[in-house]
Structure formats: C-alpha cells, structure tokens
Amino acid sequence: MEASVFLQESIEFWTFRDPAASWVLLASVLLGGIAGAVGCITFLQKRSLIGDALAHSALPGVTTGFILFSSRDPLFVYIGAILSCLLAAFCIVSMKAKTKIKDDSALAIVLSVFFAIGVFQLTIIQKNPLAAQAGIENLLFGKAAAMTKDDIKVLAGVSFLVFSFLVIFYQKIKILIFDSAYFQARGLGRMSIFGISLGENFFQKLLWLLIVVTIITGLQLAGVVLVAAMVLTPAAASRFWSNSLLRMFYVSALFGSISGALGAYISYLSPAMPTGPWMVVVASFIFFISAVFAPRHGYLSRILGRIRLKTQTREENILRTLFKIGEEEPEECPSIAWSQVARIRDLQMSRLKKSMSELAKQGFLFLDGEECRLSPTGLARAVQLTRFHRLWELYLTQEIKAPADHVHEDAEEVEHVITSEIESSILESLKDIESDPHGRPIPEKLEIED
Amino acid sequence: MGLELSDNTWLFLIASLVGISCSQVGCFLVLRRLSMLGDAISHTVLLGIVLAFLITSSLSPVFMIPGAIIAGLATAFLSGAISRAGLISGDAGIGIVFTCFFALGIILLSYFAGDTHIDLDCVLYGELLFSPMDTIEWRGEDIGPRAFWSLLLVVILNSLFIFIGFRSLKFSAFDPIVARTQGVKVKLWHYLLMAAVSITTVVNIESVGAILVVAMLAVPANIALLLSKRLLDMLVLSSLLGVASAIGGITLSERADSSPSASVAIFAGLILLLVIFLKKFFSRAGLAAD
Structure with a gap:
C-alpha cells in the first residue's frame, strides 16, 4: 500500500468518516472493554478457560431452540444460548x-460433551454432516465485519448492564474473589427484592449470568476462539501492571478496547484481514509486552531485581566481614587488606574490586591502595547487619529450638532482608538478648553523626 | 491377505482405537491438571498446517501431520513457560497461547492462501463417519482404512512409552517434587509426555475430527479417576470405557441417524453422568467406602 493511501485511509478511519467502519470500531471497542473487565473476575478465580468452555457450550442451546421452535429469530438464538451456557456453568461448578x-x-x-450434543442435533437438523460443519464454522469465526445496527444496540445495552453491575457490586465481587470462605460465612450471596428473599447464593448466580451474557454477546459477533481470548488475554496482561483489583479492571478493559480498536483498524486498511483474529493477535502482543517489560512484575524487571539483590548481598557481606575482623582488634575501624576479605568471603578479586569501589562511592568505605577501612556510615550499616544476623540466630535457637550450629547459614540469608519492623517483633518475643548462640555480643544500633 | 470387513466393523474398530489411544495420554493429562491441552492443540493444529502448506506448497499429510505436531508441541512448551514465569496459572497460559496461534493461523490463511482453497474439513479435520472409506494398499492389496492403521500405530507407540516410563510418569504425575528427589528426570518426562499428547491428538484429529478427540481425552479418564485408586487400574479402566463409549455411541448414531463422532462423545458423557449418580446413591446408602 502506498504511503499516501495509507495515511488517507487512516485519517478516514480515525475521524469516523466511514459510518460502516465506525460501527465496527465502536462494537470492537465495547466488546473488548466488557470482555476485558469480566475476564478479570474469571482470571482471578482461576477459571481462565471458562470463556472457551462456555462459548462451545452455547451450541446445543441454539440447536435445541431451533428444533423446538423451528425459528432462526435472533432472540430465540440468544436466549437458547444463554440457557445452555448457564446449564454448562452449573455442571462445571457442581462437578467440582x-x-x-x-x-x-x-x-x-462440559466443553466437549455440550459441543457434541450441538453437533449431534445439527446433523439431525441438516441430515448432512458436512453442512453441519459449515454451520459450526460460522460460530467458530464470527462475523465482526458484517455487524448490523441491531447487533450494536444489543452490545451497547449489554455493555451498560455489565459496567453498572461491576460498579454497583464492586465490593461484593472483591470479597468473593479474594476470600470466598468469608463471603459464604457472612452470607453475602443472599439478596432480596422488596423483602422477598432470592436464595442463599443468589449473587453468585447473578455473576454467572453476567459472565454468560458477556460471552454470548461476544460469541455472536466474534466467534468462539475470539471470545475465549478476549475474556482471558487482556486480564492476564493487566495482572502484570497492578496489584489492586480496581486497577486491574481499568487496565484490562483498556487493553481489551485497544485490541478491539486496532483489530478493526487493521481490517479496515486491508479488507481481506478478519477483524476478530487481529484483535486476538494484538491482545496477545500486549500480553507479551506486559509479561516481559512491565515494571515490577515483568520478567526483565524481576531478573534485574534478582541481580540487584545478589550485588547488594555481596556488598553487605563485605561490610560485615570488615566489621567482624575489626571486632577482634582494639582499634575501632582498622585498615584491612583486600586479600584477607577475599579469602574469608571466597570472592574473586575482580568482583571484590567492583563491589569495593561501589561501596566507596556510596561512602561506606575508605580505600587506600590495597587496604580498606569502614567509614562511620559503613560501620553503622555493618553493625545493623550484624545485629540482624545475631538476633535471627538467637530467635531460631530460642523460639524454634534449632541447634546453635545450624542457624548460621539461615541468618546469612535473612540478614539482608530483615526490616526494622521484623527486628522489633523479634525483640518482643526474645527473653535474653545479651549475646548470640555462639556467645558473641549483639551490638547496639549506632546513631550516625554528621 | 485382503482384510474383508464391513464399513460398520471398521467404524467400531477405529472408534475403539480412538478411545484407547486418547485414554492412554488422557489419564496423565487429567492427573497433571492439563485436560484443556487437548482442546488447545485441536485449535493450534490450524497454524501448523497453514505454515506447513506455505513452506511446502503441498497438501499431503506427509507435511501436514509433522507441521501440526510441531504446533502442538509449541503450544505445550509455551504455555508451560508462561505458567512457570509466575503470576499466570496453568490454564491461563494454555488459553493465551492457543487463541493466539489459532488467530495467527486464520490470518495467514486469509492472507496467503486466499486463492488457493485450503478446505480445513478435508485437510486435517477428519470425520469418523468417512474414515472407513479412505483405505490404503499394501503389496497391491487393500488392507483397510488408513485411520485404523495410523491409530493402531499410535496405540502401540503409546503403550511402549507408558511401559518404559511407567515409574517416572507415575511419580511425576502424582508428586513431581518427591519424584525429583528420587532421581526422576521430571522435566524430560514431561516433555516426552507432551510429545506423546501432541502426536496422539494430531493423528486422532486427522482421522476422526476434533470434537471427539477433546471428549475422549477428558471423559473416560475422569470416569476412571472416580472409580479407581491406582494408576494402572485407571489406565486400563479408561481404555475400556473408551471402547464402551465407541460401541454405545456408534449404536446411538445408527439409531438416531446422526454424526458418529458426536454420538460417541455424548455416550461417554452419559456414562460419566451415570457413574456420578450411582456413586452418590451408593455412598448415601453407605455401601461405598468413600
């Protein structure tokens, strides 16, 4: 495609000049948004593939409706599909x-047997297994590009329902996801209208209905596999960006909408390209980027964190070694040869050199040729680490009754991650904090003077 | 030595082999909580065959089946890698990978193969009903349907695999951590199992279609799980249930004049329902131990 044509079509698309394309865009954004938001619930309940299972389970509802009423009326199809998905959800929950x-x-x-029932009925309807499979293919691939205005109206209504439900019942959903036992015990699932009780687990049933309606709406527009992806992939991607449910909802809905918009855009630029599959590919790409590059939870960030912890551990070990050597000498911070530190900590000289100059840069050490000396801040840090180390050893021997010769290795690890909160709770549970299990004194914290 | 059997007999034999071969790997999938992998692979084979077609420009099963098996393996490995990386539980990894692969398959299909007509139904998604008609010859004689012989080969390979690796597979299915301390190469056996699953799933899909395969991987193995307490019992029982579903399902499809693969899947589902109810009934009557 030429650049000018590309630019012109892009402008046309994003300024909504082409009404048909704008409808597809709106529908894809709405569908991506609600599927993304609802997907957070199923993802956190560890039912990630429920979209896939329920979307397949809709088929027998459609075919049964057709056999009973001989009608292809969209309303019958819709209701039949919802009923059969609810039955499928019931089977899944009670089987578990x-x-x-x-x-x-x-x-x-449930997926395979329900789908098989649908195919069974289809072959009876059409008396021809090949024609039956052609019917299934429509269900598999969807018809996003051929959406009618009625489809959009239904989608807009469903989106409104879904978002209002999520806003109104946010607290309940949160408790149900993160502490379902508490939810049960408090009877939070009980609901009533005008004083008439609707039963013990009514809220859970309502939530299932919401999930099913979202899936069926998506299914009609976009097909089985697309629905399965849209209720899963954006939610999984959003998990890398947040630790809070509210933020996950926002991020996931946003990712879903972006996938929808870009999917519609790509298929507008190149009409041979199907909208739905491109939505899935965009969503998968967002997932991949999130999983690798997201700050804090992403793969790279976690690897960097591990390297940082390792470097920090090495540096802190050097400080502590210097302190321990100095502890046995009369002078407070004597100059100590590098080679001695390297021998005690079993470190390569090149690594030691790097850590030493880093420590000196941070002001913990004074370097002098092949020797080094703790600075006052370095001494304070080393005292704190030694204190944590010996307190932990003491804690293990006194509270866990671990033998004194087994606690050193554990303390070597823990000293680097203990915080002052952990320190104070250790202090609360210890009786005698004069010396550690090996008889060495536990140093008091040093205040640093400027 | 021409094998003269009626189409109906072949249908029973093929469906039984589907039941047995799927049960053999299905039991391990159920125990490792990877039941949805069958469904996932049945979708990702699309990407495999499309890629194989684009590379070789041929629609022969000689290229299609290896392509599909590689796509299946890639699904298993990638989803495992995603769940090992943390934050994403096992099922989610499977879902993300297979939907992405399937979407890529459709996109490639509509982009490159738009004018060369790849009919999915004919190329890789077989149908049990027609499987007896696709026969092969050996030394100039008709020896029966290709599906029968390829499935028989899969059953033999699976049996050998389970026979050789029984202890390792059992250990890693029930307690991978203990298995590792006992010197079992858990990762190696997991990958070998995934290879067996991919091969079994792809050959089955090619012979009889996807719906039946997903059902036969999950349903008989779970019925056997409800009824047995040892892995060997579970494997044998599950295979027998696979055969029973085949016989019952094909009879059902003849009566109702409907798709035999769907009928076999439904019949397996009915057996499961019956077993669940009988178990509840007997345990309420206090006759069963658990």
Missing part, C-alpha cells in the same frame, strides 16, 4: 463441588 473431578477436567468434559 461434588466429585473428585478437578476444575480443568470439568471444563474439558
């Missing part, structure tokens, strides 16, 4: 609750 069968197996069983 009442038998040894695990969640993943329950999904696979």
Whole structure:
C-alpha cells in the first residue's frame, strides 16, 4: 500500500468518516472493554478457560431452540444460548463441588460433551454432516465485519448492564474473589427484592449470568476462539501492571478496547484481514509486552531485581566481614587488606574490586591502595547487619529450638532482608538478648553523626 | 491377505482405537491438571498446517501431520513457560497461547492462501463417519482404512512409552517434587509426555475430527479417576470405557441417524453422568467406602 493511501485511509478511519467502519470500531471497542473487565473476575478465580468452555457450550442451546421452535429469530438464538451456557456453568461448578473431578477436567468434559450434543442435533437438523460443519464454522469465526445496527444496540445495552453491575457490586465481587470462605460465612450471596428473599447464593448466580451474557454477546459477533481470548488475554496482561483489583479492571478493559480498536483498524486498511483474529493477535502482543517489560512484575524487571539483590548481598557481606575482623582488634575501624576479605568471603578479586569501589562511592568505605577501612556510615550499616544476623540466630535457637550450629547459614540469608519492623517483633518475643548462640555480643544500633 | 470387513466393523474398530489411544495420554493429562491441552492443540493444529502448506506448497499429510505436531508441541512448551514465569496459572497460559496461534493461523490463511482453497474439513479435520472409506494398499492389496492403521500405530507407540516410563510418569504425575528427589528426570518426562499428547491428538484429529478427540481425552479418564485408586487400574479402566463409549455411541448414531463422532462423545458423557449418580446413591446408602 502506498504511503499516501495509507495515511488517507487512516485519517478516514480515525475521524469516523466511514459510518460502516465506525460501527465496527465502536462494537470492537465495547466488546473488548466488557470482555476485558469480566475476564478479570474469571482470571482471578482461576477459571481462565471458562470463556472457551462456555462459548462451545452455547451450541446445543441454539440447536435445541431451533428444533423446538423451528425459528432462526435472533432472540430465540440468544436466549437458547444463554440457557445452555448457564446449564454448562452449573455442571462445571457442581462437578467440582461434588466429585473428585478437578476444575480443568470439568471444563474439558462440559466443553466437549455440550459441543457434541450441538453437533449431534445439527446433523439431525441438516441430515448432512458436512453442512453441519459449515454451520459450526460460522460460530467458530464470527462475523465482526458484517455487524448490523441491531447487533450494536444489543452490545451497547449489554455493555451498560455489565459496567453498572461491576460498579454497583464492586465490593461484593472483591470479597468473593479474594476470600470466598468469608463471603459464604457472612452470607453475602443472599439478596432480596422488596423483602422477598432470592436464595442463599443468589449473587453468585447473578455473576454467572453476567459472565454468560458477556460471552454470548461476544460469541455472536466474534466467534468462539475470539471470545475465549478476549475474556482471558487482556486480564492476564493487566495482572502484570497492578496489584489492586480496581486497577486491574481499568487496565484490562483498556487493553481489551485497544485490541478491539486496532483489530478493526487493521481490517479496515486491508479488507481481506478478519477483524476478530487481529484483535486476538494484538491482545496477545500486549500480553507479551506486559509479561516481559512491565515494571515490577515483568520478567526483565524481576531478573534485574534478582541481580540487584545478589550485588547488594555481596556488598553487605563485605561490610560485615570488615566489621567482624575489626571486632577482634582494639582499634575501632582498622585498615584491612583486600586479600584477607577475599579469602574469608571466597570472592574473586575482580568482583571484590567492583563491589569495593561501589561501596566507596556510596561512602561506606575508605580505600587506600590495597587496604580498606569502614567509614562511620559503613560501620553503622555493618553493625545493623550484624545485629540482624545475631538476633535471627538467637530467635531460631530460642523460639524454634534449632541447634546453635545450624542457624548460621539461615541468618546469612535473612540478614539482608530483615526490616526494622521484623527486628522489633523479634525483640518482643526474645527473653535474653545479651549475646548470640555462639556467645558473641549483639551490638547496639549506632546513631550516625554528621 | 485382503482384510474383508464391513464399513460398520471398521467404524467400531477405529472408534475403539480412538478411545484407547486418547485414554492412554488422557489419564496423565487429567492427573497433571492439563485436560484443556487437548482442546488447545485441536485449535493450534490450524497454524501448523497453514505454515506447513506455505513452506511446502503441498497438501499431503506427509507435511501436514509433522507441521501440526510441531504446533502442538509449541503450544505445550509455551504455555508451560508462561505458567512457570509466575503470576499466570496453568490454564491461563494454555488459553493465551492457543487463541493466539489459532488467530495467527486464520490470518495467514486469509492472507496467503486466499486463492488457493485450503478446505480445513478435508485437510486435517477428519470425520469418523468417512474414515472407513479412505483405505490404503499394501503389496497391491487393500488392507483397510488408513485411520485404523495410523491409530493402531499410535496405540502401540503409546503403550511402549507408558511401559518404559511407567515409574517416572507415575511419580511425576502424582508428586513431581518427591519424584525429583528420587532421581526422576521430571522435566524430560514431561516433555516426552507432551510429545506423546501432541502426536496422539494430531493423528486422532486427522482421522476422526476434533470434537471427539477433546471428549475422549477428558471423559473416560475422569470416569476412571472416580472409580479407581491406582494408576494402572485407571489406565486400563479408561481404555475400556473408551471402547464402551465407541460401541454405545456408534449404536446411538445408527439409531438416531446422526454424526458418529458426536454420538460417541455424548455416550461417554452419559456414562460419566451415570457413574456420578450411582456413586452418590451408593455412598448415601453407605455401601461405598468413600
């Protein structure tokens, strides 16, 4: 495609000049948004593949509706699909609750058997297995590009319902996801209208209905696999960006909408390209970027964190070694040869050199040729580390009754991660804090003078 | 030595082999909580065959099946890598990978193969009903359907695999951590199992279609899980249940004049329902131990 044509079509698309394309864009954004938001719930409940399972389970509802009423009316199709998905959800939940069968197996069983029932009925309807598969293909691939105005109206209504439900019941959803036992015990699932009780677990049923309606709406527009992806991938990607449910909802809905918008855009630029699959590919790309590059939770950031901890451990070990050597000499901070530190800590000279100059830069050490000396801040840090180390050893021997010759290795690890909160709770539980299990004194904290 | 059997007999034999071969790997998938992998692979084979077609420009199963098996393996490995990286639990990794692969498959199909007509139904997604008609010859004689012989080969390979690796597979299925301390190469056996799953799933899909395969991987193994307490019992029982579903399902499809693969899957589902109810009934009556 030429650059000018590309630019012109892009401008046309994003300024909504082409009404048909704008409808597709709106629908894809809405669908991505609600699927992303609802997906957070199923993702955190560890039912990630529920979209896949329920989308397959809609088929027998559609075919049964057709057999009973001989009608292709969209309303019948919609209601039939919802009923059969609810039945599928009921089967999944009760199989898990009442038998040894695990969640993943329950999904696979319900998915395949329900879908098979649908195919069974289809072949009876059409008396021709090949024609039956053609019918299934529509369900598999969806029809995002051929959306009608009615489809958009339904989608807009469903989006409004879904978002208001999430806003109104945010607190309940949060408790149900993170502490379902508490939710049960407090009877938070009980609801009533005009004083008429609607039953013990009504809220959970309502939530299932919400999930099912979202999936069926998406299914009609976009097909089985796309729905499965849109209720899963954006939610999984958003997990890398947040630790709070509210933020996950926002981020996931945003990712879903972006995927929808870009999917619609790509298929507008190149009409041979299907919208739905491009939505999935964009969402997968967002997931990949999130999983690798997201700050704090991303793969790279966690690897960097591990390297940082290792470097920090090495540096702190050097400080402590210097302190321990000095402890046995009369002078407070004597000059100590590098080679001695290297020998005690079993470090390579090149690594030691790097850590030494880093420590000197931070003001913990004074370097003098092949010798080094703790600075006052360095001494204070070393005292603190030694204190943590010996307190932990003492804690293990007194509270856990670990033998004194087994506690050193553990303290070597823990000294680098103890905080002052942990220190004070250790102090509370210890009786006698004169000396550590090896008879060495536990140093008092040093105040640093400027 | 021409094998003269009726199409109906072949249908029973093929469906039984589907039941047995799927049960053999299905039991391990169920125990490792990877039941949805069958469904995932049945979708990702699309990417495999499209890529194989784009590379070789041929629609022969000689290229399609290896392509599909590689795509299946890639699904298993990638989803495992995602769940090992943390934050994302096992099922989610499977879902993310297979939907992405499937979408890529469709995009490639509509972009490159738009004018060369790849009919998915004909190329890789087989149908049990037609499997007896696709026969092969050996030394100039008709020896019966290709699906029968390829599935028989899969069953033999799977049996050998389980026979050789029984202890390692058992250990890693029930307690991978203890297995590692006992010197079992858990990772190696996991990958070998994934290879067996991919091969079994792809050959089955090629012979009889995806719906039946997903069902046969999950349903008989779970019925066997409810009824047995030892892995060997579970494997044998599950295979028998696979055969029973095949016989019952094909009979059902003849009566109802409907798709045999769907009928076999439904029949397996009915057996499961029956077993769950009978178990509840007997345990309420106090006749069963658990």
